[in-house]
Amino acid sequence: MNTDVRNAIYNQAKEWVLEAGKNIRTKIDDPLVIDTKSNPNDLVTTMDKETEAYFVEKINQNYPEHFIIGEEGYGDKLTALDGTVWIIDPIDGTMNFVHQKRNFAISVGIYHDGIGEIGLIYDVMADILYHAKRTEGAYKNENKLAPLKQNVKFDEAIIGLNHFWLCDNRLVDEKVMQQFVRNIRGSRTYGSAALEFAYVAEGIVNGYLTMSLAPWDIAAGIVIVNEVGGVTTDIDGAKLNMLAKNSVLTCNPNLQQDIIMYLKKGRK
Structure with a gap:
């Protein structure tokens, strides 16, 4: 993807992310219909579905040649990441959204032929946007x-x-x-994989370790972490499959081998 095309898509994606976040804030106290998916703690709300549908409509109108992978199933069923693919989690941290009305994020990763080109993680209630374009650095709002x-x-x-x-x-x-x-010095749990990736990129945690995450949980975060020199693999150090669930380690590269070797002591 050339720079001009990437910049144009990035500007459009950023506009949509901020607009979607504004809509969530406006409706944060509205009554919600809450359902469960794979288990009683795997929640989905009308706002998750509404937000994903918003992105799908915008992408299909403006970039009909692009593909979409979305958590709530409004996108495409893909077997490869050929072409330009938007990987979207409309509300990452739905349990936090339901119970706390904070500490959740919109996560949008845009990949081209399997390479992460754009990452956007928006902490909706704090109005903080973590964002990156490949080879151009990562930002927290304007910093x-x-x-x-x-x-x-x-x-x-x-x-x-x-x-x-x-x-x-x-x-x-x-x-x-x-x-x-x-x-280790300490552990933290934030309840949103996207925000955990953002905090690794910011350097306020040194790594994030999780048993099983879907592509929409990690796509944007990988791009952002890459831009500050972080690394993201599975817990054996292998490349992630962006079309399937993975165990995930994202961290400061100085820690990667120490963590992987520690985990290998207890592997089943």
């Missing part, structure tokens, strides 16, 4: 994010991870993960 520090040590790291690592041994023995938490 450019600094490259990640290269001297972070394992025992000084703050890592984002949720409680499943400590009580669910499907991937890694929970006792190993309990020791992992004891050996």
